[in-house]
Structure formats: structure tokens, C-alpha cells
Amino acid sequence: MIRNIKLYFSFLVASLKRMMEYRVDCIVGMVSQIAFQIIELVFIWIIFQTTDNIADWSFEHLLLLYGVMMLSISVTDLLFDSTYDIGKRLIRKGKFDTILLRPVHPLISVLGESETSTALGYMILSVILIVSMLIKLQVSVTLFLILKILYFGILGGFIIGGIQTIFSITGFWTYKSNEVVWSVFQLHKLAEYPIEIYNKFIRILITIILPFAFASYYPTLDYLGLNESNLIFIVPLIVIVIWIIAINVWNWALKKYRSTGS
């Protein structure tokens, strides 16, 4: 286990270094990500021209929630980005066969190949949003709170990354860039807003079936001191359950795997 984690990080560092070689692409990816997020922030700003709260969430609360989600997304993006295109990049080209020959679980190899230039964009934006909104809402920023935000940010990243990993096995059959993983990932947009606004079906979807709300909504409630249900404490448990499922699903897919022979 420890060995696997160590290996994963050494793979990851190698691929991040590879990415840094292309400095211009890196900066472009970062800036574009910030630009797309800013469009959404403009949307939130415009709707608050017509109202002063959404389901009792003020403009500042909503931006804080948004920032918390961005932090989780940045962690997902940094660590698990390679789940997107295993079909196209590895399976179709036969590169996956070499990964199978390595004396390490293939999932570790695959995840270690993550290289993303957008994560930094998400991260910068999320830090700006979280810090400025906490100050504006007059929440005292203690060291404990900062550690808590980091802790739940990383766990949130693991929740979303785990969900992506589960769905990434579709690449074994589609052999191409994985629109399925992207579609599932896009559901995180639902959890960028307070779950009170949704109907029962969507609430169940983003808390129980695909628990995106635990990467944004519940941690935010906790930072604001509004956490009455104490649901925040099951976040580590959710991470463990999701990853147990992810690893088992992957092992099952590996048994079914047939090389394209290229």
C-alpha cells in the first residue's frame, strides 16, 4: 500500500515535470480555465442584481460555496486527470499492455500519468474566492480553519476523482476519449449551488448516488458554522467507500480487458 502510494507520487511528479516543459501551453490552460470560471461568476453576479438571496444564501455565501467546490476540483484535476482519456491514449494505441507488465497495479500507473495545466487556474481562483469571502463574511480565519479547508479540499478531490475513476473503465470498451467521464464530472455543477434549491431526485443524486455535495456543500456549511447535521464527519468514510468500489470495478475491468493488438 505505502509502496503503491509512493510509486504513484513519483509517477505523478514525472508527468507534471513533462508538462512543465511546454510552458506556453501550461499558461494558456491556466488562463482559459480562469476565464471560463469568471463567466460563471458573472452569471452569479447578474442574478444577484434581481434578488438578495437564493434559498437564504447570500451572494458572499454562494461565492464561498463556489470557491470550496473549485478547490476540490483543482485537487481532482491535479491528481486524477488521466482518467479522462485512457481509452484513446492507452487502450487503443496498445500502450496499456506495457502498463500491465509493470510490477505495480495498473491503476497506480494510469493515475500517475495525470498531467494537467488547468489545475493551477482552479486553485488560484478558489483560494482568492475562499479567502476574500471568509473575510467579507467576518468568519475568523484561524489556523485550524485553514487546515480544515485544506483537509476537506483534498478529500473532496478524492471523492470526485474516485467517481471519475469508476466511470473511466468505460474506456476499456469505447477505445476513445472519454465523454462518459466528462459527463459524469459535469454533474459537479449541480453541487456548485446550495442543495436546498433542488427537488428530492437531484438531492439524492448528488448526496447519495454521486456524492458531489460532500465536496462542496457540507464543508461550506461547516466553515460557516451552520453545520447542524454533522454530516461532515462521514466525508472520510465516503472517500474510503468510493475508492473501494473504484478499485474493485477496475480489477473487474482488468479481467475483461482484451488488447487491441496494436
Place this chain on the structure above:
Amino acid sequence: MISKILAIAKQNGKEGLYYRFDLLLYIFNFIVEITVYIFIWLAIYNNGNQIQGMTFEQITTYYILVVSLSPIINWGINEIMGNAIREGEILRELLNPISYFNYYFGIRIGELIESTIVGVLTFGICSILFGVLLPNGILNFLFFIIIVFLAVIVVYFFELLIGMTAFYTNSIWGVEIFKRAVLSIFSGMIAPITLFPEFLQKIANFLPFKDCIYTPINIYFGELTNMEILQVIMKQYIWIVVLYIIAKIIFNKAIKNITVNGG
């Protein structure tokens, strides 16, 4: 000339439709997007707010139309054009027995076929899920379609201009993102323009992007008189002529000092 354009459109459209499963996923993503918008506005309406004389049914219809129209406006030629320039394909394209502008217009129409299918299906499914208002009369619906089509031509020339920056910089990412950002804000994609603060409304009224999304939807609702609609169409024709001339001038200049990478 038109038959050549259509032949290219058909070929390009078919390629897109080959990935049918992907198209279904795009539709799924659009439905998620619409869902988020609708529930946010539902929460705002539940607060008892009256929004600029728009009913909740109208705002629901507005966003369903926005998201259904968004691929039609957004799925342009920039990616194909940028790749062609970077990889040296441009050389072959310039030697085609069809002019460069017409060739890419054909590709744009191909994208339009694909995106229209996605848009119509998205609209159909969402109208069942959330309910929509029907267009205010057949005439308004026809004008809606005409104005969207003219908007596609306007946007096409912007795409050409953006694509041509690749002649100089080899990478169109930056400008492309800028276009997307401007388009999604000032076309009314993120919210009806009447809800914008005044200075943003002024900018939106000046730019042609409003007529890509916001104006056609208002025509769909029957908010514009026939006279106003004709004015919009005139304005679009003027933009098309102006942009065509600018694009032609820049193209003729750029083509002289083009460098091809290993093409």
C-alpha cells in the same frame, strides 16, 4: 458554388454523426446545464421576486432555448482551422478548387447540421421534462429561424478572423477563449440582457452577439414588432458585409507571409 459548399457540409456533418453516442452525451450535459439554471431561478421566484416582467415559464423557456441554441452558435470552425494551420494542412486547403472562405463555410454548415440535431433533441427532451412556452405564431417562429441562421453567418466571419490569427501566432487558444467569453456574456447566454446592469447593456446593444441568442428568443416570445425584426435583419446583413470585407483584406495580407510547418 453552393453545391460544392453543400458537398463539404454533408461530408463534415456525416463525420460528426458517426459518433452518435457522443452526441447523446452532449445532450445529457446540456440537460444538466438547463437543470441548474432552472432550479436557481425557481429559488429566486420562490422568494417572491418579480423579474423584469418575465414569468417563471418564460425564464424556463429562455434557458432551454439558450442552451439548445448554444451548440448552433458555439460549435464553429476554429478548432479544425487552427489544427489545419498548425499541421500544414492549410497548404492543401489553399490549392482546393474551392475558395478558402467557401470551403470553411461548408465545414461550418456541416457543424450546423450536427449542432441543430443536438439542439432540437435537447429542446424536445427539456420541453417534456420542464415544459416550455410555444412560439408566438408561425411568422415569429420563421423569423426566429432566419435570424439564428444569419447569426451563424456573422459568427462564422468572427471565427474566420480568429482563425487567421493562427497565421501569425500558430496558436489560437487565447483569442478563441476571449471570443467564447465575450459571446457567452454579450449574447445573453448567461442571462437575459435586460437583467444586466446598464453599462453592460450598452455594450451588448452595440455588439452583434445579442442577435445570436437574445434577440431571436425575444422574437420567439413575440416581443418584437415586424418593423423591429426587419431592422435586426438589416443590421445583421451590414455586419456580414463589413466582416466579410475585413476578413478578405486580412486574409489577402496574411496569405503572403504564411509559414507552413512541415506541410
